[in-house]
Amino acid sequence: MSATNVSENHPPHRIFSPGRIWAISVNTLTELVRLKVFYFLLIFAIALIGSSAFLVRMSFQEQFQVLKDISLGAMSIFSALLTMLATAMMLPKDVEDRTLYTILAKPVPRFEYLLGKLGGVLLLVAIAVIAMSLVFGIALMVRYAQVSADMQAEMAAASPEELQAALLALRAQIFDPALLPAIGLIYLKACIFASVTLFLSTLSSSWIFTVMMAVVVYLIGHMQGEARDYVMTAQEGTWWTRLLFGAIAIIFPDLQLFNLVDDIAVGAAISWGLLWKTVGLGVLYFVIYTAASYFVFAGKEY
Amino acid sequence: MNPNAPTQAAIVIENLSKTFPVPFRREMVRAVKDLSLTVETGQVYGLLGPNGSGKSTTMKIVLGLLRPDTGRTSIFGVDSQSVESRENVGFLPENPYFYRYLTGLETLRFYGRLCRLKGSELEDRCHDLLRLVGLEYARHRRLGGYSKGMLQRIGLAQALVQKPRLLVLDEPTAGVDPAGSREIKDLILQFREKGITILLCSHLLGQVQEICDRVGILHRGKLIREGPLKSLISIEDQTELVLEEASPELLDEIRKLAAARGARILRERRPQATLEEYFLAVTKDDPKP
Numbered sequence: 001m002s003a004t005n006v007s008e009n010h011p012p013h014r015i016f017s018p019g020r021i022w023a024i025s026v027n028t029l030t031e032l033v034r035l036k037v038f039y040f041l042l043i044f045a046i047a048l049i050g051s052s053a054f055l056v057r058m059s060f061q062e063q064f065q066v067l068k069d070i071s072l073g074a075m076s077i078f079s080a081l082l083t084m085l086a087t088a089m090m091l092p093k094d095v096e097d098r099t100l101y102t103i104l105a106k107p108v109p110r111f112e113y114l115l116g117k118l119g120g121v122l123l124l125v126a127i128a129v130i131a132m133s134l135v136f137g138i139a140l141m142v143r144y145a146q147v148s149a150d151m152q153a154e155m156a157a158a159s160p161e162e163l164q165a166a167l168l169a170l171r172a173q174i175f176d177p178a179l180l181p182a183i184g185l186i187y188l189k190a191c192i193f194a195s196v197t198l199f200l201s202t203l204s205s206s207w208i209f210t211v212m213m214a215v216v217v218y219l220i221g222h223m224q225g226e227a228r229d230y231v232m233t234a235q236e237g238t239w240w241t242r243l244l245f246g247a248i249a250i251i252f253p254d255l256q257l258f259n260l261v262d263d264i265a266v267g268a269a270i271s272w273g274l275l276w277k278t279v280g281l282g283v284l285y286f287v288i289y290t291a292a293s294y295f296v297f298a299g300k301e302y
Numbered sequence: 303m304n305p306n307a308p309t310q311a312a313i314v315i316e317n318l319s320k321t322f323p324v325p326f327r328r329e330m331v332r333a334v335k336d337l338s339l340t341v342e343t344g345q346v347y348g349l350l351g352p353n354g355s356g357k358s359t360t361m362k363i364v365l366g367l368l369r370p371d372t373g374r375t376s377i378f379g380v381d382s383q384s385v386e387s388r389e390n391v392g393f394l395p396e397n398p399y400f401y402r403y404l405t406g407l408e409t410l411r412f413y414g415r416l417c418r419l420k421g422s423e424l425e426d427r428c429h430d431l432l433r434l435v436g437l438e439y440a441r442h443r444r445l446g447g448y449s450k451g452m453l454q455r456i457g458l459a460q461a462l463v464q465k466p467r468l469l470v471l472d473e474p475t476a477g478v479d480p481a482g483s484r485e486i487k488d489l490i491l492q493f494r495e496k497g498i499t500i501l502l503c504s505h506l507l508g509q510v511q512e513i514c515d516r517v518g519i520l521h522r523g524k525l526i527r528e529g530p531l532k533s534l535i536s537i538e539d540q541t542e543l544v545l546e547e548a549s550p551e552l553l554d555e556i557r558k559l560a561a562a563r564g565a566r567i568l569r570e571r572r573p574q575a576t577l578e579e580y581f582l583a584v585t586k587d588d589p590k591p
Contacts, residue, residue: 013386023412030403031403099398099401102393102457103416105388107388
């Protein structure tokens with residue numbers, strides 16, 4: 001073995017380096033992928049295939065409606081679960097294994113470390129959402145093939161034009177382009193949840209506590225909108241209940257906003273204005289919780 | 303200030319104090335009290351002390367992982383609370399785990415990228431370091447399958463990835479077998495020869511004695527002794543003489559001469575090899591894990 005020479009020409013220090021953030025993101029993604037987190041996709045696929053067994057008794061329209069409901073609902077829950085577990089484990093594990101020391105002892109600012117970690121989870125969730133969308137797309141195509149074959153058999157006596165029109169109508173109903181924004185909203189909701197979970201994990205030292213608190217925030221986030229509207233508008237609401245729900249509305253993200261996905265699943269027309277407003281609010285939530293995470297993390301001593 | 307100035311002290315600690323709150327009590331524990339010391343460039347400095355003496359706290363403040371209550375620390379003239387100071391530092395924590403799903407090579411690539419190394423420079427550096435720490439044979443093995451000694455060696459390699467001028471090593475041989483421990487010690491001595499400054503925290507006093515030029519002893523957060531190792535532990539009024547092939551007659555004459563000149567012979571004994579030397583001699587043909 002022979003030792004290394006002392007460096008005489010270090011590159012000048014850079015306050016911000018996208019390369020460092022990318023390195024941490026890719027490393028986080030690699031670590032999570034090798035933890036075999038994608039096995040949950042098998043459960044997703046089995047859930048979709050299993051649900052198909054119940055569809056045969058329904059009408060064509062009902063079949064596709066239920067398939068979309070189940071798929072989008074499962075995507076929303078699976079992406080939230082994956083996000084929560086992956087994010088909650090990141091910081092406590094690095095602290096426990098002292099890998100955090102080795103990273104922060106390199107010329108890596110704390111905000112780059114945090115952004116890199118978050119980036120890794122967002123990449124993972126993006127891959128998971130794309131994979132689930134593909135499984136969903138395949139399930140739709142398989143069902144379309146079965147239903148169109150049945151339709152052709154039933155309409156054997158109809159004219160080719162009538163059959164063609166019926167198939168086109170069926171295809172338009174199944175391959176609804178509004179499904180893409182719905183999938184985008186599911187991803188955005190997961191991103192918000194990642195930033196919320198990251199914020200919680202900067203406050204705690206145990207990932208179990210972080211997961212428990214994240215579940216509480218998830219539930220409050222899905223209920224606070226209705227509760228707030230009721231208290232703010234009801235005559236019997238006292239000043240302190242209004243104050244309490246006002247505070248909850250400020251602290252907790254309103255995840256009910258993303259129920260737009262359910263409306264899209266039932267085929268309701270959603271205006272672009274409402275869609276962009278929801279996306280804008282989602283991005284704002286993400287930025288606020290990520291910034292709050294940084295301010296807590298920057299002040300922490302390990 | 304130019305951080306690469308060759309004559310600048312590697313570490314300067316001035317009037318450093320740090321307290322920690324005791325959980326669920328209104329009490330504070332003083333971990334470091336008014337500590338001042340300087341580690342000159344090229345030195346191997348041993349920071350010693352019992353558990354809870356403030357060694358790790360001092361080290362973490364030097365690395366910018368903790369903030370001092372009062373006082374300041376600098377690395378090659380740059381305030382060690384700034385991220386920039388870490389350009390010149392490599393750190394090996396006690397019992398590091400790293401990312402167990404990465405291979406040895408991937409681990410070094412990761413740390414290299416954090417130091418903005420890329421392309422062929424990064425690849426060459428990773429392979430050089432794997433060769434240096436004797437882990438080239440295990441470069442594609444995941445760290446989850448590494449032994450304690452191998453983890454310590456990959457830890458040393460990651461600390462060296464950006465060719466730092468200062469190495470901070472916290473118990474670098476903790477839990478490592480004697481052969482691995484010897485290899486790490488030899489590496490540290492080689493780094494010293496190449497001019498790398500080393501701050502070493504260790505409980506293994508024999509190892510510190512073998513490696514360090516200068517030591518500081520911390521006790522309850524205070525620096526109670528500090529100076530060149532030789533001057534601290536040498537007994538000024540005694541001399542050690544080791545003879546080879548000395549006949550009983552010669553030894554008799556020496557005894558008589560010493561008595562005649564007023565000197566006392568305190569002890570006579572046959573020198574012994576250390577247990578470590580004996581162990582390494584009998585196990586040196588064992589294959590690597």
